[in-house]
Every structure is written in C-alpha cells, then in structure tokens.
Amino acid sequence: xxxxxxxxxxxxxxxxxxxxxxxxxxxxxxxxxxxxxxxxxxxxxxxxxxxxxxxxxxxxxxxxxxxxxxxxxxxxxxxxxxxxxxxxxxxxxxxxxxx
Ligand code: SF4
Numbered sequence: 001x002x003x004x005x006x007x008x009x010x011x012x013x014x015x016x017x018x019x020x021x022x023x024x025x026x027x028x029x030x031x032x033x034x035x036x037x038x039x040x041x042x043x044x045x046x047x048x049x050x051x052x053x054x055x056x057x058x059x060x061x062x063x064x065x066x067x068x069x070x071x072x073x074x075x076x077x078x079x080x081x082x083x084x085x086x087x088x089x090x091x092x093x094x095x096x097x098x099x
Pocket of ligand 1: 013014015016023034037038039041042043044045047048060061062063
C-alpha cells in the first residue's frame, strides 16, 4: 500500500469510541490497555500497514507500540534486502508470549 490508500478498514476499527489517549500513552511502558483493544480488532493488519505507510512514529497501531513498529520496519528492510518473504515477526513474538 502507499500513502493515500483507502481508509475503509477504519470503519471496522475496534477502537472506535475508545478514548484516544489510551493509544497515545505518555509513559512508554503503558499501552497494555490499547493492545488489549487491538487484540480483538479485525483490522489489526491494515492498521499496522497504515501506520508504517504513513510513518506514524507515536502511539499504538495494529497492536504494536512505536518501538515495536520501528523493529518491524527494520526487520522488513532486512528481509527485503535478503529477498526473503516478509512476515510480521514482532507480532508473532508478542502473541507467542501471551500463550
Ligand atoms: S488495531 Fe488497534 S489501533 Fe488499529 S484499528 Fe484496531 S483497535 Fe484501533
């Protein structure tokens, strides 16, 4: 996707009506509440792609905080350079920790 792609997915966002401050926590270690909302969201992937495409550098997007999004971007860049298939590594790791 590129900047300017449609935002229809936002209609299905699980965070609609949720206090936006939850997704832009002041303390970096916060964000658990937002992530809990994201885990029940059907457009988590679209949200993360949007955040990456539009260079969102603050907040919780697609269930990831800004540090995790940066790690995801770096991971994808490494994958691209090596020619490997891109997978959502950070999310896979996070979800496996929750099991
Ligand atoms: S993944 Fe999280 S931030 Fe993104 S639309 Fe869904 S609930 Fe909102």
